[in-house]
Amino acid sequence: MINTEFLSFLMERIHLLQAFLAKTVESFQEWVEQLKVHRLYRQHVLTFGCGRGDRLAAEPKSVNKNRSKLTTTELASSVKACSPPPGMPRLAAWIIDSASPLDQASKRLNQVEKNLQQLSLVLDQIELASATDSELGQNNLADGLSPNVKKDRKKFGLRKKKSSGGSWGGSKNSHCSIDLSNNALPPPGSSPNKNFEPSDASPISTCSFSGGLSTSPASNNLSSSNPTLCTLTRPHSLSTCSERDVPIVDYKSSSESQSHGDFLALAKDVNECLKSVLYTLNNEKDRLKSALESETNIGSNSSSAVLSSLRSILSQTQQQNVELRARLNKIHEVADVSDLTEPKPLRPSLSYSSSCISQNEQFFDAEEYLNNTGPDTDIVERCASGVVETQGSDTSSEAGSISSEEGSLSSENSELAPSHYNAHNNIDGSVSTNMTGRRTKLPCPRPNTEGLSLWNLLCKNIGKDLSQVSMPVALNEPLNMLQRMCEELEYSELLDKAAELTDPYERMVHVAAFAVSSYGSSYYRAGSKPFNPLLGETYECVREDKGFKFVAEQVSHHPPVSVCHADSRNFIFWQDVRIKTKFWGKSMEFQPNGFINVRLLKPDQKDHYRWNKVTTCVHNLFSGQRWVDQYGELKIVNVDKNITCKLTFVKASYWSAKRHEVHGVVIDENEGKVVRKLFGKWSEALYCGVAPSAKCIWRQGTMPEDYELYYGFTRFAIELNELDAESAKILPVTDTRFRPDQRLLEEGDLDGAEKLKLQLEQAQRDRRKRFEELGIHHEPKWFKRDEDNEESWDFTNKYWEVRKNPGFQNISLEALW
Numbered sequence: 001m002i003n004t005e006f007l008s009f010l011m012e013r014i015h016l017l018q019a020f021l022a023k024t025v026e027s028f029q030e031w032v033e034q035l036k037v038h039r040l041y042r043q044h045v046l047t048f049g050c051g052r053g054d055r056l057a058a059e060p061k062s063v064n065k066n067r068s069k070l071t072t073t074e075l076a077s078s079v080k081a082c083s084p085p086p087g088m089p090r091l092a093a094w095i096i097d098s099a100s101p102l103d104q105a106s107k108r109l110n111q112v113e114k115n116l117q118q119l120s121l122v123l124d125q126i127e128l129a130s131a132t133d134s135e136l137g138q139n140n141l142a143d144g145l146s147p148n149v150k151k152d153r154k155k156f157g158l159r160k161k162k163s164s165g166g167s168w169g170g171s172k173n174s175h176c177s178i179d180l181s182n183n184a185l186p187p188p189g190s191s192p193n194k195n196f197e198p199s200d201a202s203p204i205s206t207c208s209f210s211g212g213l214s215t216s217p218a219s220n221n222l223s224s225s226n227p228t229l230c231t232l233t234r235p236h237s238l239s240t241c242s243e244r245d246v247p248i249v250d251y252k253s254s255s256e257s258q259s260h261g262d263f264l265a266l267a268k269d270v271n272e273c274l275k276s277v278l279y280t281l282n283n284e285k286d287r288l289k290s291a292l293e294s295e296t297n298i299g300s301n302s303s304s305a306v307l308s309s310l311r312s313i314l315s316q317t318q319q320q321n322v323e324l325r326a327r328l329n330k331i332h333e334v335a336d337v338s339d340l341t342e343p344k345p346l347r348p349s350l351s352y353s354s355s356c357i358s359q360n361e362q363f364f365d366a367e368e369y370l371n372n373t374g375p376d377t378d379i380v381e382r383c384a385s386g387v388v389e390t391q392g393s394d395t396s397s398e399a400g401s402i403s404s405e406e407g408s409l410s411s412e413n414s415e416l417a418p419s420h421y422n423a424h425n426n427i428d429g430s431v432s433t434n435m436t437g438r439r440t441k442l443p444c445p446r447p448n449t450e451g452l453s454l455w456n457l458l459c460k461n462i463g464k465d466l467s468q469v470s471m472p473v474a475l476n477e478p479l480n481m482l483q484r485m486c487e488e489l490e491y492s493e494l495l496d497k498a499a500e501l502t503d504p505y506e507r508m509v510h511v512a513a514f515a516v517s518s519y520g521s522s523y524y525r526a527g528s529k530p531f532n533p534l535l536g537e538t539y540e541c542v543r544e545d546k547g548f549k550f551v552a553e554q555v556s557h558h559p560p561v562s563v564c565h566a567d568s569r570n571f572i573f574w575q576d577v578r579i580k581t582k583f584w585g586k587s588m589e590f591q592p593n594g595f596i597n598v599r600l601l602k603p604d605q606k607d608h609y610r611w612n613k614v615t616t617c618v619h620n621l622f623s624g625q626r627w628v629d630q631y632g633e634l635k636i637v638n639v640d641k642n643i644t645c646k647l648t649f650v651k652a653s654y655w656s657a658k659r660h661e662v663h664g665v666v667i668d669e670n671e672g673k674v675v676r677k678l679f680g681k682w683s684e685a686l687y688c689g690v691a692p693s694a695k696c697i698w699r700q701g702t703m704p705e706d707y708e709l710y711y712g713f714t715r716f717a718i719e720l721n722e723l724d725a726e727s728a729k730i731l732p733v734t735d736t737r738f739r740p741d742q743r744l745l746e747e748g749d750l751d752g753a754e755k756l757k758l759q760l761e762q763a764q765r766d767r768r769k770r771f772e773e774l775g776i777h778h779e780p781k782w783f784k785r786d787e788d789n790e791e792s793w794d795f796t797n798k799y800w801e802v803r804k805n806p807g808f809q810n811i812s813l814e815a816l817w
């Protein structure tokens with residue numbers, strides 16, 4: 001009775017165990033699958049990098065599906081194929097190392113499942129036997145086993161076990177010891193190596209078997225229903241497992257007792273296997289945990305290493321910066337600029353460009369000395385609003401910088417103005433100045449001209465002379481044509497250098513570089529046009545640092561003609577500019593007529609150079625991205641020495657990537673041979689000779705900070721319209737610096753500028769009318785027509801005489817505004 005109870009109890013436990021195991025196996029296998037996928041993903045990451053790893057990670061389902069079809073061996077071999085290189089992260093190493101134990105554990109669980117099925121069959125047998133025993137009350141064979149069972153037991157290596165006390169007998173009440181409790185297992189979280197060691201060093205080898213037995217008809221059924229079981233063998237390792245802790249149930253030489261023996265052997269196997277699996281899992285869990293921890297540490301360590309190296313680089317750079325500043329200050333202190341002081345003592349000058357020719361000056365960056373006061377947001381907002389109208393176009397001049405191989409600089413200084421007063425300071429009252437007191441920034445950035453329809457304007461004026469068409473002031477830059485002519489002297493050092501040279505060819509080379517340099521800054525100025533000067537308007541620029549004084553006057557309104565004259569110890573420069581404009585639809589061409597003249601004063605007075613201007617073209621008129629091109633032939637003639645220089649400005653072509661190219665030759669016309677070769681870019685530099693040994697004669701200077709926001713002005717251009725208190729007392733009222741609409745534009749007051757501009761233009765028309773009615777012909781104040789050449793204008797030098805004595809304040813000048 002007890003026996004039956006015990007059996008049913010056992011049955012119940014086994015079913016429970018089976019159900020539990022079925023679930024466990026299922027979820028374990030699921031987990032193993034997931035792990036496999038993850039392992040593969042990590043392998044991909046290791047092999048191909050994160051990009052592909054991510055891709056894999058993005059398709060976990062498909063990977064999972066595909067991968068689940070792989071056998072464990074395939075997986076293991078694929079893992080081996082991608083073995084991590086030495087020094088790879090611990091996590092990666094774990095992924096690869098864990099492949100084999102986990103696969104084994106998975107196999108073992110499968111086995112356990114099968115064993116449980118066997119157990120249940122054996123139990124059925126036992127039940128059957130005990131029922132038969134009790135019902136028929138008869139014993140079977142003497143040893144309690146059928147011949148078949150005996151055979152099978154031999155075959156599978158199963159044998160009866162003795163109890164721990166050595167007795168073969170035992171109580172029927174003895175417990176079956178399929179120990180599912182955790183007692184024999186390591187406590188959670190403990191290291192399996194320390195706390196739990198299976199009998200064999202390798203948990204895999206301990207129980208890598210599959211059990212299978214049958215003696216009874218039931219087991220025969222089993223064999224036939226599951227043929228694999230018949231072929232399964234029990235390895236010797238089982239004996240290792242089964243030597244210990246086997247609970248003995250003593251049955252008196254009956255088939256039942258033998259079945260019990262089988263049952264116990266199987267149960268013990270299951271127990272050992274489960275222990276081993278648990279061990280493996282715990283082991284792997286711990287290893288995974290420590291791998292993860294170490295990787296996290298490595299990650300944080302490496303990022304902190306990067307941070308600390310960045311910090312040290314930063315501190316080094318700061319140190320270098322401090323040293324550089326100190327050096328610059330020293331340079332500045334010892335810089336000798338006295339030799340530039342002619343009429344009055346000269347203040348230290350600041351550089352504008354990348355290089356210059358002067359020997360005893362050194363380059364230092366004006367920005368180091370900034371007071372740094374930019375326009376505030378208020379001004380910017382004002383700039384962005386309002387659209388005004390302006391008039392016509394014109395010529396102007398620009399300059400870049402010079403360079404020589406020795407390294408040089410171009411510099412500027414102020415006109416003796418001791419105070420930094422600017423009659424039209426920044427709106428917020430601040431002035432950004434450099435060391436000499438000259439400003440380094442315009443008071444306001446260029447207004448936003450989006451939405452300005454140039455197209456409508458041009459359509460309305462088709463057929464008209466565009467120089468006479470009034471254009472919105474928003475299209476203007478706060479400089480006029482007279483000032484742009486002065487801008488051509490930015491690289492006047494080239495002329496100083498030319499004057500020093502005794503070789504006439506070299507002198508020509510430097511004059512040619514000066515001619516090219518005047519186009520340099522126009523590269524940045526496609527966006528806006530200079531103001532048209534009013535008739536009688538003048539502009540003077542005294543640059544003691546550069547050693548020249550310049551004066552210009554608007555001598556004609558119809559057609560607009562601007563003339564200028566500059567004096568220096570080393571040269572005289574003069575030119576008259578009339579611009580012919582052609583509108584081509586999307587682009588506009590400007591052809592300045594007239595000549596530019598330079599006379600080098602050293603070593604003799606007979607070195608006169610004259611040249612024409614090439615065509616300037618503004619492309620993409622109606623889109624924001626206007627760009628400038630220069631093309632044509634520029635011929636410089638040395639009138640006195642019969643030496644010429646022919647320069648070609650190559651037109652930008654759709655078919656070529658080359659832009660802004662200039663090349664040319666210096667020809668000794670007396671001998672009819674090329675004596676020098678020149679090449680370069682008008683926006684960059686001009687070289688003499690043959691590459692790669694060519695010598696750089698001129699290089700465009702660096703642009704100031706935020707130049708795009710400030711009309712693309714160079715530092716030299718920024719200073720041209722500056723008005724300080726002292727100059728304000730000296731200058732004639734006709735000087736451009738007093739022109740109010742241009743000043744308002746500079747300050748960002750578009751509405752005010754527009755209104756004033758219209759008023760001034762109207763006043764000019766009225767004046768003209770009045771003069772015509774009175775029969776008075778306008779006579780330029782400071783220039784007179786060349787008697788031999790109607791088109792040409794001579795400077796009378798009266799301007800400087802009157803300036804000196806009695807002073808412009810003491811003579812009456814026509815009020816233009």
Ligand SMILES: CC(C)CCC[C@@H](C)[C@H]1CC[C@H]2[C@@H]3CC=C4C[C@@H](O)CC[C@]4(C)[C@H]3CC[C@]12C
Pocket residue numbers: 393394395396397398454475484488518519522525526527528529530579590592613616618621
């Ligand atoms: C519709 C608008 C925006 C057109 C703008 C036209 C501007 C960019 C044009 C008009 C007249 C042109 C100037 C004409 C003459 C000279 C003299 C030369 O030695 C250098 C280039 C320079 C100074 C040109 C620069 C570009 C220029 C200023």
